[in-house]
Each structure stands twice: as C-alpha cells, then as structure tokens.
Amino acid sequence: MSSHPPAPIRRKNVARRAAAFGTVIALGAGMLSCQAVTSDGPGSDTQKPTTAKVALPTPNQPFDYQIGHPYTPPKDVEAVSRDRTAEPARGLYNICYVNAFQAQPDALGWWQKNHPDLLLRDGPGKLVEDEDWGEVLLDTSTASKRTRLAKIVGGWIDGCADSGFQAVEPDNLDSYERSRNRLTRQHNAAFAKLLAQRSHAAGLAVGQKNTTDLLPERPVIGFDFAVVEECGQYQECGDYAEAYADRVYAIEYTDSGYRQACAGWGGKLSIVQRDRHVSAPGSGTHRHRAC
Numbered sequence: 001m002s003s004h005p006p007a008p009i010r011r012k013n014v015a016r017r018a019a020a021f022g023t024v025i026a027l028g029a030g031m032l033s034c035q036a037v038t039s040d041g042p043g044s045d046t047q048k049p050t051t052a053k054v055a056l057p058t059p060n061q062p063f064d065y066q067i068g069h070p071y072t073p074p075k076d077v078e079a080v081s082r083d084r085t086a087e088p089a090r091g092l093y094n095i096c097y098v099n100a101f102q103a104q105p106d107a108l109g110w111w112q113k114n115h116p117d118l119l120l121r122d123g124p125g126k127l128v129e130d131e132d133w134g135e136v137l138l139d140t141s142t143a144s145k146r147t148r149l150a151k152i153v154g155g156w157i158d159g160c161a162d163s164g165f166q167a168v169e170p171d172n173l174d175s176y177e178r179s180r181n182r183l184t185r186q187h188n189a190a191f192a193k194l195l196a197q198r199s200h201a202a203g204l205a206v207g208q209k210n211t212t213d214l215l216p217e218r219p220v221i222g223f224d225f226a227v228v229e230e231c232g233q234y235q236e237c238g239d240y241a242e243a244y245a246d247r248v249y250a251i252e253y254t255d256s257g258y259r260q261a262c263a264g265w266g267g268k269l270s271i272v273q274r275d276r277h278v279s280a281p282g283s284g285t286h287r288h289r290a291c
Helices: 105-114 143-163 185-201 212-221 237-243 255-265
Strands: 031-039 047-055 063-066 079-083 093-099 135-137 167-171 205-209 225-229 248-252 270-274 288-290
Touching: 063 248, 063 270, 063 288, 093 143, 105 135, 143 167, 143 185, 167 185, 185 205, 185 212, 205 212, 212 237, 225 237, 237 248, 237 255, 248 255, 255 270
Parallel strands: 063 079, 079 093, 093 167, 167 205, 205 225, 225 248, 248 270
Antiparallel strands: 031 047, 270 288
C-alpha cells in the first residue's frame, strides 16, 4: 500500500482575507540556524533533534510565480515558486508549493482509502469541502491527527528538499475559515508549527501563505517569510512587510492591485503580476510583469 497519494496537478488558490494583526517582531537577516524536531510517526515518542542551515530569502528579489505550469523564468528573475512535483529552476532561489491543509481532488480517493479519518467531516459525517476548488479539508483538530498528517505532508516537504528547493510554502493555512466551525485557527497554527519544524529539519525555509490573522503567531509557528496574494488589492502588504522584514513575495492578479502594491512597496518587496491561471507563455492567458 502506498504511503503517499499520487502526484497531484496543482492549481492557483485565490487568497481568502482575514483580520489585521498586531505588531510582530521581525526576523533577522542571513542564514537561520534551526533546532528542529521530527517524529518517527504516529504514536512515536522518539524525538530527533536536527540542526540545519536554512537559506532565507533576500528582500526585493525579482520573482516569478509558476505553481500552475513551470517554464523558463525571465532573465532578471532570481526567485521562483513551483509545485512540489516540478523541478527547481537552476541557479535561482526555489520555493516549493505544497497543498498542506486540503486534499487535491485527484488525490481524494487515496485519502479515503488510506486515511479516511484524516478528512474533515461535519456532524452527519459528510466531508467538508472547499467549494471554490472542490477540495476536502484535512482534519487538524486533534494532536494525534496533526501528527499523522505531518508525517504525510512532511514526506512531501522532504521531497522538496531532495529535489533541490530552498524553501516551502504550505498552502491553505486558512482552511479553518471554510470548516463550518469544525476547525479553529489554533488547530491550523499547531499543524503549521509541525510543518515548520519538519521544513527546518530538512534545511528549508518555510513561508506563511496569506492569512493576516495568523501573523501574531509567526514567532511560535516558525515562519521565515511570506508568500501572499493580492496584498496590494486588500491593503495588507505593510502587515507582512513589518512581520517579515520585507521578505515577502507578493502576487497580484488585477491591474489595480498591482499598481497599489508597486506604489506602496515597489523596491522593497518582491512583487509580480500574474494571470489567475498562473499559465505558461504561449497559453493565450499568460501575464507576467514586476516592479
């Protein structure tokens, strides 16, 4: 029996917005030395401390967001985010996209066969779904389930490191907002902490994906930088910039959001405008520009 679901086809996940946050102490520069902990698996009491050197992003790196379809980056690009099933771009700072809090539609059968109790259900037992993307939420509500989920998702994170990525962005941190009150932000923060530990143990920096209402939890969770969607459109760029000492990769999808992001944060943050399909050149919908 396979220990991991089949390799999924990734897609763009439009950001959901949350409340503003209080002041957070910013992270220092350079290489981060992490004391990380991993677990042998569910029910294990064995802790393996690991010291790893994690390469932090450089603020205001020219950036491209390629989680839909990888392609040769523009010549000036220094950092790129790609799906965990894609190859890193040679010579660049590579961020590995992982859908960590929801099940890809084409992997749902694997979850139902192997780990049905790790899928979130409502009172009558019906699967709780993110209707925008047709994705069932993963159940982060108990410490036991979080440990088991961390073993599975942690395997994907290890795969990112093995492939040569320098960082990881675990997506759908805000799944609790779509959980019909079955999950809380504390549940997801606790799971994110496990993923951050696993990422650091593998030598990867870990990015917070959206969700301003979890910015105050950043020091406890262990996030190193942020990957955010439409912070210009929703006037959130400053919140992330303060929390992460400008280590922010910002993706805008509208002309107005791009103009606002560039007007306020151009030259400080890594800002790019992409099409909502995050498509490759030649597709007819591809768009890429940066400020």
